[in-house]
Amino acid sequence: MSAPLVDIQDLKVVFDTDDGVVTAVDSVGFSVMENEVLGLVGESGCGKSVTAMSILSLIPSPPGRLVSGKVIYQGRDLLSLSREKLRQVRGNRISMIFQDPMTALSPLHRVGAQLAEALLVHGRAGKKEAMAQAEAWLGKMGIPDPKETSLAYPYELSGGMQQRVMIAMAMMLDPHLIIADEPTTALDVTTSAQIFELLSEMRKDKTSILLITHDLGVIWETCDRVLVMYAGKIVEQAPVKDLFNTPAHPYTRELLKSMPTIDGGELYAISGQVPSALNFPAGCRFNDRCPDAFDRCRREQPPLMDLGGGRRSACFLAKEFVP
Numbered sequence: 433m434s435a436p437l438v439d440i441q442d443l444k445v446v447f448d449t450d451d452g453v454v455t456a457v458d459s460v461g462f463s464v465m466e467n468e469v470l471g472l473v474g475e476s477g478c479g480k481s482v483t484a485m486s487i488l489s490l491i492p493s494p495p496g497r498l499v500s501g502k503v504i505y506q507g508r509d510l511l512s513l514s515r516e517k518l519r520q521v522r523g524n525r526i527s528m529i530f531q532d533p534m535t536a537l538s539p540l541h542r543v544g545a546q547l548a549e550a551l552l553v554h555g556r557a558g559k560k561e562a563m564a565q566a567e568a569w570l571g572k573m574g575i576p577d578p579k580e581t582s583l584a585y586p587y588e589l590s591g592g593m594q595q596r597v598m599i600a601m602a603m604m605l606d607p608h609l610i611i612a613d614e615p616t617t618a619l620d621v622t623t624s625a626q627i628f629e630l631l632s633e634m635r636k637d638k639t640s641i642l643l644i645t646h647d648l649g650v651i652w653e654t655c656d657r658v659l660v661m662y663a664g665k666i667v668e669q670a671p672v673k674d675l676f677n678t679p680a681h682p683y684t685r686e687l688l689k690s691m692p693t694i695d696g697g698e699l700y701a702i703s704g705q706v707p708s709a710l711n712f713p714a715g716c717r718f719n720d721r722c723p724d725a726f727d728r729c730r731r732e733q734p735p736l737m738d739l740g741g742g743r744r745s746a747c748f749l750a751k752e753f754v755p
């Protein structure tokens with residue numbers, strides 16, 4: 433097993449809203465190992481994006497508030513770095529790919545110039561060399577005419593092309609970690625498959641990836657390990673094969689059951705609703721939807737227990753599920 437690249441410890445993030453305090457991420461801890469693709473899954477609102485954005489201190493504050501937590505990278509806590517020091521890490525050593533490429537691209541500048549600027553700002557190349565590298569990266573991203581595309585403004589490109597430019601921006605500086613938050617949700621199936629192919633290529637270049645997606649098929653094909661979040665907490669962690677073969681948390685089992693099947697059969701829906709982050713139920717936060725719930729689950733919150741073999745589960749019954 434490789435060494436931890438980034439170690440997230442006891443992360444708790446809340447939002448102060450008119451309705452009360454929203455607990456978005458609650459005591460979350462995990463490591464991203466060197467040269468791995470780590471998947472992060474869970475239903476909408478469970479805290480995936482807030483977790484990802486917290487790693488680079490991108491949570492808007494207010495209304496967001498970091499209650500506790502550390503993000504240890506190369507012996508330093510990123511959450512206590514000055515803005516200037518953090519800027520040296522952001523984009524350079526740890527970069528993000530968002531669902532909407534326009535979050536990362538400026539509408540006012542030609543894409544080649546934007547890529548070149550990123551190289552210049554981080555001192556990776558002189559002006560002429562930066563422009564040449566920018567074009568080369570567009571080519572690597574499978575963009576058919578890199579020279580012409582480098583002169584285009586983002587609005588002149590299709591969504592898939594914009595996404596490739598953003599991925600080039602994220603990859604170009606040879607980061608140690610790329611955080612990809614639903615990177616292809618807005619794209620068609622073919623383009624999406626090409627983007628995942630590119631991400632897999634990057635992993636061969638020894639870049640780690642934290643991949644957030646709703647698509648368990650993509651998780652199966654792309655990831656080494658998986659984290660499952662529910663209601664602001666990690667409820668299961670496992671190597672990808674173990675998670676699919678012997679899920680150690682009823683929520684994971686329900687998620688797997690709700691995967692679309694090849695024969696196009698009727699989709700299974702997990703019963704009930706995700707609880708409001710304003711007011712989680714007492715005990716296990718999954719208890720009102722869990723087919724296995726019993727009395728203790730309504731009184732006590734199960735801790736995230738170590739099951740060995742790189743597996744963790746926050747369910748009182750975990751040991752019964754794992755052989």
Ligand SMILES: Nc1ncnc2c1ncn2[C@@H]1O[C@H](COP(=O)(O)OP(=O)(O)OP(=O)(O)O)[C@@H](O)[C@H]1O
Nearest residue numbers: 447454456475476477478479480481482483495709
């Ligand atoms: N700016 C904000 N103000 C108030 N609440 C917020 C804010 N951003 C996120 N939240 C809340 O934090 C919780 C976690 O949100 P998050 O965006 O991390 O979910 P997610 O798992 O990424 O969901 P999705 O799959 O829909 O992207 C949700 O309850 C959400 O409503």
Ligand code: SF4
Nearest residue numbers: 716719722729747748
């Ligand atoms: S602790 Fe209880 S309610 Fe929670 S997942 Fe396990 S069995 Fe279900």
Ligand SMILES: [Mg+2]
Nearest residue numbers: 480481482613
């Ligand atoms: Mg999200």
